[in-house]
Structures are given as structure tokens and as C-alpha cells.
Amino acid sequence: MRLRAPTVAGIAATVVVAAIIALLPFGLSDYHRSTGATVAVFFIAILALNIVTGYTGQISIGHGAFMAVGAYSTAILTHNHGWNDLATLPVSALIGFVAGVIVGLPALRLHGVYLALTTFAVALAVPQIVSNYPNFTGGVVGLSLPSHTGMWLYEVSWAVAGIMFVVAWLLLRGRTGRAFRAVRDSEVAAASSGVSLAVYKTVAFGISAAMAALAGSLYVLVNNYASPTIFGLTLSLYILIGAVVGGLGSLWGVLVGAAFVELLPLGLTSAGLGSSQSVPVIFGAVVIGVMALLPLGAATLLRAALHFGSQIGQHSDQPLGTEGR
Amino acid sequence: MTALTAFQARTRIRPTTGWIVPLLLVAICVFLVVGSVQSSLFAQQTVSGLANGGIYASLAVALVLIYRATEVINFAQGALATFATYIAWQLLSWGFSYWEAFFATLAIAFAGGFVIELVAIRPVERRGNQLTVVIAAVGLLILVEGAIGWIWGNQVKFMPSAFAPHIYRVGGVAFSRQDLSTIAISIASVGLLWLFFRFTKVGLAMRAAAVRPAAARLVGVRVSWMLSLGWGLAAVLGAVSGMMAAASPSVLLQPSMMDGILIYAFAAAVVGGLESAAGAVIGALLIGVGLNLVSAYISWVTPQLLLPAAFVVMLAVLLVKPSGLFGRTRVRKV
Numbered sequence: 001m002r003l004r005a006p007t008v009a010g011i012a013a014t015v016v017v018a019a020i021i022a023l024l025p026f027g028l029s030d031y032h033r034s035t036g037a038t039v040a041v042f043f044i045a046i047l048a049l050n051i052v053t054g055y056t057g058q059i060s061i062g063h064g065a066f067m068a069v070g071a072y073s074t075a076i077l078t079h080n081h082g083w084n085d086l087a088t089l090p091v092s093a094l095i096g097f098v099a100g101v102i103v104g105l106p107a108l109r110l111h112g113v114y115l116a117l118t119t120f121a122v123a124l125a126v127p128q129i130v131s132n133y134p135n136f137t138g139g140v141v142g143l144s145l146p147s148h149t150g151m152w153l154y155e156v157s158w159a160v161a162g163i164m165f166v167v168a169w170l171l172l173r174g175r176t177g178r179a180f181r182a183v184r185d186s187e188v189a190a191a192s193s194g195v196s197l198a199v200y201k202t203v204a205f206g207i208s209a210a211m212a213a214l215a216g217s218l219y220v221l222v223n224n225y226a227s228p229t230i231f232g233l234t235l236s237l238y239i240l241i242g243a244v245v246g247g248l249g250s251l252w253g254v255l256v257g258a259a260f261v262e263l264l265p266l267g268l269t270s271a272g273l274g275s276s277q278s279v280p281v282i283f284g285a286v287v288i289g290v291m292a293l294l295p296l297g298a299a300t301l302l303r304a305a306l307h308f309g310s311q312i313g314q315h316s317d318q319p320l321g322t323e324g325r
Numbered sequence: 326m327t328a329l330t331a332f333q334a335r336t337r338i339r340p341t342t343g344w345i346v347p348l349l350l351v352a353i354c355v356f357l358v359v360g361s362v363q364s365s366l367f368a369q370q371t372v373s374g375l376a377n378g379g380i381y382a383s384l385a386v387a388l389v390l391i392y393r394a395t396e397v398i399n400f401a402q403g404a405l406a407t408f409a410t411y412i413a414w415q416l417l418s419w420g421f422s423y424w425e426a427f428f429a430t431l432a433i434a435f436a437g438g439f440v441i442e443l444v445a446i447r448p449v450e451r452r453g454n455q456l457t458v459v460i461a462a463v464g465l466l467i468l469v470e471g472a473i474g475w476i477w478g479n480q481v482k483f484m485p486s487a488f489a490p491h492i493y494r495v496g497g498v499a500f501s502r503q504d505l506s507t508i509a510i511s512i513a514s515v516g517l518l519w520l521f522f523r524f525t526k527v528g529l530a531m532r533a534a535a536v537r538p539a540a541a542r543l544v545g546v547r548v549s550w551m552l553s554l555g556w557g558l559a560a561v562l563g564a565v566s567g568m569m570a571a572a573s574p575s576v577l578l579q580p581s582m583m584d585g586i587l588i589y590a591f592a593a594a595v596v597g598g599l600e601s602a603a604g605a606v607i608g609a610l611l612i613g614v615g616l617n618l619v620s621a622y623i624s625w626v627t628p629q630l631l632l633p634a635a636f637v638v639m640l641a642v643l644l645v646k647p648s649g650l651f652g653r654t655r656v657r658k659v
Contacts (some may be wrong), residue, residue: 044602059456061400061463106644113398114643116459117595120400121636132629138629233584237463244460277475284468292448295457 017241025154032220033150035266040157041219042258044164046242047251048211053240054248055172056204057184058107059227062119063212064236065126068228069099070213072130075143075226085146089160089217096213097206104205108198123236127228142227145220157218164211169251171207179202184249245290248300256298328623346650350607357614365498370621371402372616376504377589379511380573383566384583384590385597387607388561393600394535394555395450397458401465401588403583405441406563408469409434409476410571413564414484414578421486427568431561439656441465473580482578484571507569514565515606518558529557561641562604566590588614592639598649608650612638 025033049063070092077083077091103122107115115215148156171177179200182190191197220226238261246257263281264286294300328471361368384402391399399405409430416426448460487510491502522528533541534551541550570586571578590605593612611637619634620626626634642649 058457106363106640109644109647112455113392113396113597113599114647117398117591118636118640118643121591124588125633125636128629128632132356132627137454235465237467239464241460242454243468248456278471280467281475282473284464284466284471287464287467288445288449291457291461291464292452295449295452312381 002124008209011060013252021158022233025151030150033154035044035262036133037150037153037157037218037222039258040154041215041222041263042239042242042262043161043254044157044218044245045212046257047161047164047254048215049243050246050248050251050254051172051211052204052208052244052274054250055177055184056180056201058204059112059116060208061116061312062103062122062126062236063208063239064231064233065119065122066096066099066103066209066212067219067235067239068126068218068231069132069209070216071226071229071231072143072216073136073144073213073218075138075190076136078145079138079143085221086156092213092217093210097210097214100206100209101202103209104202107182107205108201119144119237120233123233124323127232130228130231137227137228140228142225145224145226147224148221153218153222155247157222160214160218164214165251167255168211172251176200176203181249192310226295242286245287246296247297250297250299253297253299260298263267270280338493353611360376361498366507366621367618368498368502371615372500372508372615373504373612374617376507376573377617378610379508380566380570381586381589381593381613382606382609383511383514383562383569384592385609386518386560386602387415388590388594389597389599389602389605390518390555390559390562392594394531394552396457397455397462397561398591399556400462400471400587402559402563403587404466404469404473405434405438405560406567407580407583408473409437409564410484410567410582411473411482411579413568414482414571415477421464423485427487430568432562434564435557437557438552438563440558442556443535444558447549447552470580477580479580484568484578485570495600503573507573510565510569513626515560515602518562519602521558527554557619588632588633592635592642595632595639596642596649598651601649601651604649604651624657 025036027038045063048066051062052058052060073095074085074088074093077088078085103119106118110118127180130137133139134141137143179190179195182193182195183200183204185198187197192199210282216231219230223230241255242261244257245252245260246253246255265283266284268279269276290297357659361371385405387402387406388399388659389400391397412432412433413426416429417423421429428577446461450458486503486506488502493500493502493505522532526607530541530546531551533544533552534546534548535555538548541551566586567583570576571582576582576586589612590609591607594605596608596611597606599605615638616631616634620628620631
């Protein structure tokens with residue numbers, strides 16, 4: 001979505017998509033509703049990553065770690081302390097925000113590749129830390145959570161996803177969003193213009209991590225189970241792939257990215273194109289193919305469809321070093 | 326090739342380290358030697374730490390090789406190494422001798438790395454930016470790990486070692502032949518690579534292509550082929566690392582075998598400044614020995630906490646000295 005005044009086409013598209021998402025579960029089986037809920041989880045997580053990577057230009061390969069923080073907040077509060085699972089969501093977001101600020105502080109000194117490396121290491125380290133404290137987190141065995149119907153999961157997940165979408169849109173269209181993009185496009189220029197790098201980078205990480213934590217809470221509710229293996233490297237990689245395939249710096253791309261990472265593997269399996277063994281191979285190949293053909297993600301196609309003809313001069317929305325080498 | 330030689334003279338990278346880093350390294354060496362003389366357990370842990378460090382060093386140098394050429398971290402390096410190790414395992418199970426399988430695997434890994442750069446990375450690099458190449462590498466990681474599970478299954482396999490198990494005793498200290506051979510093979514492979522870069526024309530051309538692609542192109546270096554060659558050589562080093570790792574008792578041959586080792590290699594490369602192969606080797610040895618000693622002497626550091634510990638080392642180096650111990654500091658432009 002263009003982050004200026006909302007266009008008629010933009011509003012109309014939002015309403016249509018929201019209506020489709022709201023009506024969809026009535027035509028689905030309960031199993032497919034929980035699949036739909038997982039798409040919402042990925043939607044929120046990719047949205048979160050998009051704020052920090054797409055809009056603020058800070059690469060994170062470790063967003064699965066923030067999801068784990070939220071997931072274990074919810075799991076521990078419900079399993080060990082008997083909380084209602086919906087009541088844990090605000091707490092999860094808050095703890096996620098704090099975790100994001102803590103990670104964001106060192107990120108102030110790390111750039112590009114170094115940040116990618118560090119967050120990649122976080123993604124691998126967090127499951128290890130979780131399994132090292134079994135009294136607290138259930139260790140490798142994990143913690144079980146109350147189970148819900150697919151309909152409940154679908155509605156709750158997409159309600160949270162809708163709220164997060166609006167929050168992200170409000171955040172990114174105004175002063176804060178402008179500061180984020182200034183940091184992304186040139187840190188030195190942003191700092192010279194009075195944008196505090198420290199404040200905006202930490203805020204971006206905090207908000208992004210809070211959203212990712214919410215996604216993690218919903219993820220364990222959908223699985224009704226929390227274990228370190230769920231939050232392994234693969235999850236972080238899938239979020240990153242979703243964000244880039246959808247198109248960094250594009251809110252609409254998030255939906256495409258979420259559907260891509262959750263539905264493509266399922267679709268391949270149910271279409272008989274691959275067994276559970278061969279799906280990762282096809283998925284990886286598709287990712288490389290998309291990067292070769294559409295380096296800026298599906299958002300470029302969406303933009304072309306929404307405002308065809310007016311593509312020239314929109315380079316300010318292109319993220320991260322598109323100047324090439 | 327005279328223009329290229331002149332070019333070499335002008336662009337040789339001089340490390341900008343002061344006297345603190347060498348002093349620190351000497352102090353660490355003295356500490357290790359004195360400790361080893363005092364305690365035989367310490368000596369054994371140091372040697373097996375050096376063996377681990379050798380495994381990390383090969384992979385770290387592979388990462389540095391690709392990073393210097395394209396400023397891209399190859400997140401798939403570990404998965405490619407695992408794939409090569411499975412090929413070695415397959416050849417061995419078909420009845421080839423260890424060294425036949427070893428060198429055949431290196432040749433296959435070289436061809437594989439070369440072709441992957443050509444087929445998967447180059448088309449992405451042509452149109453995209455650094456981030457899209459990183460994502461392509463991540464896609465490659467998923468593809469390769471998936472392919473391993475698809476072809477060979479996810480069960481743990483047993484990878485034999487190059488030499489029969491044997492214990493050498495030196496003054497009451499027991500060293501396993503396994504550890505010593507790992508150290509020797511790692512040093513040999515990194516050393517051969519250094520000789521290749523230092524004394525061959527192709528090596529010189531590859532360095533030129535990495536440091537100044539445009540200038541190298543002007544003096545007749547085919548830069549894109551040098552990049553493919555770099556990926557091939559990196560895959561060979563990764564294969565060495567993978568075969569050494571799979572033979573060590575603490576690692577089992579399975580699709581995610583190199584995930585943890587990749588992090589140690591990252592940490593090693595970062596300690597060395599990401600652009601310095603020698604720095605990466607020193608970083609790898611420091612991390613291998615350091616983690617081994619920490620887990621041997623500090624009881625609450627469980628094996629699960631070693632990966633987070635490597636991460637802490639990496640973060641600490643990045644925060645205190647972002648250019649690493651041997652890297653160059655860079656000025657950022659607007």
C-alpha cells in the first residue's frame with residue numbers, strides 16, 4: 001500500500017480483502033480453518049519483520065526467536081499459572097516489546113551483514129536455551145495448551161492480525177514511518193536531519209518484536225503445544241522468505257508472503273506434486289526462482305495492478321540497497 | 326599479466342591492527358602452554374579444542390572466501406558441507422576406500438559449488454541486491470537440507486574416520502589420532518588454499534576480482550567466472566569441514582549436522598573481521614579451544630549452552646571491535 005493519503009482503490013481493495021477473510025471460514029472445514037489461522041500467524045509475523053526490515057532497513061533473520069518469547073509467555077502463564085489464554089496476549093506483547101528493545105540496543109552498532117549474522121545466531125540459540133531449562137519451559141518435551149475449535153482460532157487470529165495491520169498502517173503512514181524510512185534509506189542522512197537513530201531503531205525493534213511475540217502466542221494456541229523444535233531455524237527462515245517474497249516495504253505483500261509460506265507447501269502436498277520429503281526442495285527452488293525473477297517481491301506485481309501506468313518515480317518505496325553494486 | 330601484477334602490488338591489504346591484538350594472542354598462547362604443562366586434562370582439552378577449531382576454521386574460511394568476493398554471507402555453506410559429507414558416506418558405503426571417497430567428494434563439491442553459483446546465485450545477483458542474494462542463499466539452505474532428507478532420510482548415519490582409532494601418549498597426556506588428524510587435514514587444506522591464492526595466476530586473478538571487480542575486468546580478468554570458482558573452492562573447504570565434523574565423536578551425520586558448526590564458523594569469521602582468512606583461522610582455533618575449556622571446567626555450562634556462548638562471543642566482538650581482530654575499519658558514506 002502506498003503510504004500517502006489512502007486512495008479509493010486502496011480502500012476498496014482493503015474492504016474486499018477483509019470481507020473475503022471474514023467470510024472465508026464459513027466455507028471451510030474445521031481443519032482448514034486452523035490452517036487459515038496459521039496463515040494469520042504468519043501474516044502477523046511477516047508484518048512484524050516488515051516493520052523492522054522492510055521499513056527501517058534492519059535485517060533480522062531471528063524473528064522466530066521473538067515468536068518463541070511470546071509463545072513461551074503464553075504457554076507458561078496458561079500451563080503453569082492457570083491464566084486464561086486470551087488474557088496472556090497483552091502480557092506476551094509487552095514481554096516481546098522488552099525483548100525487542102534488548103535486541104535492538106546492540107543492533108544500534110551492527111549493520112547489514114553483521115546484524116543478519118547476529119540475528120541468525122539468535123534464531124539458532126533460542127531453542128537451545130529453551131531446552132536447557134526444562135523446569136521452566138518443559139524442555140524438549142514442551143508444554144501443552146488448551147485446545148480450541150478451528151473457528152475460534154481463525155476468528156481470534158485474524159482479529160489480532162486485522163488490529164496489527166491497522167496499527168502498522170497508522171504507525172507507518174505518519175511521522176514515525178517517515179523516520180523509519182529515512183533510517184532505512186540512509187542512516188547518516190537521517191541522523192543529519194535530526195532523526196534519532198537510537199530511538200527509532202529501538203522503537204522499530206520493540207514494536208516488531210511485540211507483534212512477533214503475539215504471532216508466537218497465537219502459533220502455540222493453534223498448535224495447542226509449545227516446544228523448542230517449533231521455534232527452530234526453519235520458522236525464522238520462513239518468516240524472512242515470506243517478507244521478501246511478498247515484497248519488503250509493502251503492507252499488501254505481507255498477505256501474499258503469508259499465503260506463500262503456509263499454503264505453498266500444503267498445496268504442493270495436497271496436489272500430489274510432492275511428498276513431505278520433497279516439499280522443502282521444491283519450496284527452496286521456488287524461493288530462488290522468485291528472487292531471480294521478482295527481486296522486489298510480489299508487491300511489485302500488486303503495485304502494477306493497482307496503479308498501472310504510474311510506476312515511474314516511485315523508487316522511494318524500494319527497500320534496502322536497491323542501488324545495486 | 327604485468328598490469329595485474331602492478332595491481333597486486335598496490336592493493337595488497339595491510340591489516341591495521343595495533344600491538345594489543347598480537348599481545349593478547351601471545352598471552353593466550355602462554356596461558357594454554359603453561360596450563361597444558363601443569364595439567365594433563367587441560368592439555369587434552371586444548372588439543373581436542375584445536376581439533377574442533379580446525380573444523381570451524383575450514384568452514385569459516387569458506388565463508389570468508391565468498392564474503393570477500395561478493396559481500397554476501399552464504400547461509401547455505403553448512404548445508405552444502407553436509408550434502409558433500411553424505412556423498413562421501415555414500416561412496417564409502419559403495420565400497421570405495423576412505424581416501425578415494427575423500428578426494429572424489431572434494432571434486433564433486435567443487436563442481437557442485439561452481440554450478441550452484443552459476444545456476445542459483447548469478448541470476449539472482451544480476452537483478453537483485455545484497456538482500457535478495459541472502460534470501461536466495463536461505464532458499465538454497467532449505468533446498469539442500471530438504472534434498473539431504475529426501476535422498477538419504479533423516480536417520481543418523483555413521484561416518485568413519487580417516488584413520489583407525491589410536492591413542493598417542495606423550496608424558497602422561499593422551500591425544501587421540503582422530504583429533505590430531507583433524508588438525509592436520511584442516512591446516513593442510515587451508516594452507517593449500519593460501520598457496521593457491523598467493524602463487525598461482527588464477528589465485529591472483531580471483532583476489533583482484535574480489536578487491537576491485539571493475540579494475541580487474543579492465544586488465545582482462547573474467548570476474549563472473551572468478552566468483553563461480555570462489556563458490557567451488559568454498560564448497561571444497563566446506564566438504565573438508567563436514568567430513569572432519571561427521572567423523573568426530575560429538576557430531577552425528579544427519580541433515581542438520583552443520584547448523585551449530587555454521588554458527589561457530591560465523592563467530593570465528595567475525596572474530597577475524599569477516600574479510601581475513603588468517604583472522605578466521607585464528608578466530609576458529611580460539612573459539613574451538615575456548616568453548617572446549619569452558620565446558621570442561623565450568624560445570625553449569627551444558628552442551629546446550631555452547632551455541633549461545635558462541636553467540637555471546639560474536640556479539641561481544643561486534644560491539645567492542647566491529648571490524649574484528651584483523652579487519653579494516655570502513656568509513657560509511659551518505
